[in-house]
Amino acid sequence: MTSPRAAGPATSPLSLDPRESVTGILLALGGLVLVGGAAAYAAALAAHSLTGGGRATASSEHLAEYLGGLATTGSLDGAWRAAYDVTPPATWATAGLLLVLVSLLAVGVWGVSLLRGRFTAGHSGGRSCGEAEAAAWATAKDEKRLTVPRDPADRPFRLVAGRSRTTKRLLAAEDCISAVAFGPNGSGKTAGLILPNTIEWAGSVVMTTAKPQDLTAVLAAHAGRRTWVIAPGGAPGVPTAGWSPVDYAEDPETADRMAGWMVDASGMTGDVRARPWNAQARKYLKGLLLAANVSGRGISGFVEWAYDGELASAEVGEILEQAGHDEALREYRSTWRIHEEGKGSVMFTAFGLADTYNRPGVRQACSRSDLTPADLLGPEPAMLLLVTPQSEVERFTPYFTALLSAIVHEAETRAAHTGGPVNPRLLLALDEAGNVFRYPRLPHLLTTARGNGVQLLLAYHDIAQIEHLYGGRDVARTVLSNAKMRLLLPGVGDIDTLRYFSDLLGHTTVGAVSRQTGPDGRRSSSETDHREALAPVHLLQQLPAGHAVLVYENLPGTRVTLRMWFRDRRLRSLVRPLDQKPSSTAISTPRRPGEAA
Known part of the structure; x- marks a missing residue:
């Protein structure tokens, strides 16, 4: 019969029968008594000599007589008289020396144990082999580094993952640390991660969402900020703004930069054999963007010339000349x-790019530019809200990627100019990041963003989505490695994603006790240990609603509860009153292209 026992370091594989255990205990006690008696005898001899009684001869016969006398009389003086026919030493001297001997023995045992412990630590990294190999969930001590106050003002620029299921305290990444979260629709990634962090963010923020109703809470929380809402698919009841890549391309340098972002976002860069043609496409688009800007034709001219191809070469060439x-x-x-x-x-x-910018919603959003990337990096916090259409969202990816790329570049340029990260910090809280930000330099961005003052909160469905976007497993793993905070939300069905987190959390030691009865009726038991995943794949797939697994840098895995903004009292207090529609004063007044900010 086998039964599990609590995980822990391996113990002896064999346990004695209870009757044998009792015998062993009695023998041990007997030995302890003999050792104590011998120590008392040695103390008495020393006391006799030190107190002027002369030297007494020590022998095994005298020791036996001393122990016998100690057993029969129960006193140190009686034991001495049984062994020697002389006056016994002072009791206080014998007892004092006995105490000294016992103390020295205890110190010696402790010292040996300490030396053995240090030797073991020096050869196994500070823990025994079993402890070093066994994984465990984070303790309150482990979580202390991530624990933050409840008031957002006391923890600026720290992305909150949720509440610890161990301590019930808020856990957040350190300043300028970016995060990647995995969860399908309905997993809580919007209401439990994107919106709470956007609502509390003290600096400028760019947030994307597929649901226009998510705007209400954010607009109410930041009613005093300069805010722009860009929604090619519409956002009922909310004034919207526009931004055009053509307006950005005001000179050859900016036109070349924008053309590069467009090509990167087109989805045509995955094949290495296509790189020469992608480089040529960049040159071609650079000319179209620059001609559309200087001629005043705007996005309409860009789309028309892109479709006409070589037929428009004479007109475009004349404008550029x-x-x-x-x-x-x-x-x-x-x-x-x-x-x-x-x-x-x-x-x-x-x-393909012309198809994106020819769609009615995008074409309308590109008809004017009500903001520039620099508007989000001023001394006063500002907010840009991007609402992605819920259908055919991939068709809109190049537009959103171009805008986000321009904002990232502005932050990088400003940080390089000032010699430090932008302040206040810029947060890119990108829900459905795979549909709005097809950015080949993402692994590099996650590495450099910290020094530039840019923090990313990226929500994907699973690792497979990243692999599809960036062309393979290696890039996806680099993205994950460079994001110091990683979160797994409920409902993920991708085996590779679940296995990634399971492997990352490690393996623990689980023991089992086997009990057997022999032919002679004697019982025995044995203990065996085996290793299994701390968080098996099937349990990660079955995460309860509202829960998440947090892996942060080199800390053990942590179980957290998401902060659903509509249930969290403190978050709700920041967005009240929710029944009032956002006023037009919360949205920045549109301005014409070229007008000063």
Whole structure:
């Protein structure tokens, strides 16, 4: 019969029968009595000599007589008289020396144990082999580094994961640490992570959401801020703003930069064989963006010329030539000098982007620019809310990626200019990050963002989504490695994602006790240990609603409860009154392209 026992360091594989255990205990007690008697005898001899009684001869016969006398009389004096026919030493002297001997013995045992412990620590990293290998959930001591006050003012620029299920305290990443969360729709990633952190954020913030109703709480919490809402799919009851990549491309340098972001966001960069054509597509789009800007044709001109291809080359070339952009004109014309296959690849990329910007919602949002990336990095916090359409969202990805890329670049440039991270910190809280931010430099961004004052809270469905976006497992693992805070939410069905967290949390030692009865009726038991995952895949897949697993840097895994903003009393107090519609004063007044901020 086998029964489990609590996990812990391995013990002896064999346990004695209870009757044998009692015998062993009695023998041990007897030995202890003999040792104590011998110590008392030695103390009496020393006391006799020190108190002037002369030397008494020590022998095994005298020891036996001393022990016998001690047993029969129960006194030190009686024991001495039984062994020696002389006056016994003073009792206080014997007792004192006996105490000294026992103390020295205890100190010796303690010293040996300490030395053995240090030796073991020096060869196993400070813990025994069993302890070093066994994983465990974080304790209150482990979580102390992440524990933060309840008041957001006392923990600025720290992303909150939720409440510890151990201490019930809030747990948050350190300043300028980014986070990646995995959870499907309905897992609580919006209401329990994106919205709470956006509501409490003290600096500027860019938030994306697929549900216009999520805007109400955020607008109420930050009613005094300059705020822009860009919603190509619409946001009923909320004034919306616009931004155009054409307005950004005001000179050859910015046009080249924007063209690069467009190509990166097109989804055509995964094949390494296509890199030469992607580079050519960048030159082609650079010319279109610059011509659309200087001519005042805006996004309409860009879309029209992209669809017309070589048919528009004369018009575009004339605009660039008259504006004095000779280098941009040379790069644009080089497209028509490559072979037909290469030309077709360039046009294929351009047509895909034209499809995005020709959609009515995007075209309307690009009809004017009510903000610049610099508006989000001023001394006063500001807010940009991006509402992604719930259908065909992939068609809108290039537009949102271009805008977010421009904001990231502005933050990086400003940090390089000032020699330190932007302050206040900029938060990119991107729900459905896979649908709004197709950014090939994401692994690099997660590495450098901390020094630039940019913090990312990225919510994906699973690791497979990252692999699909960035072309493979290696890049996905790099993204995860560079995000110091990782969260697993309920309902994830991707085995690779579940296995990643299970492997990361490690294995623990679980023991089992086997009890057997032999033919002679004697009972015996044995203990065995085996290793199993601290958090098996099936248990991670079955996470209860509202719960999450947090893995932070080099700390043990932590179980947390998400803060659903509509249930959390403190968060709700920041967004009241919810029954009032956001006033138009909460939304920045639109301005025309070129107008000063």
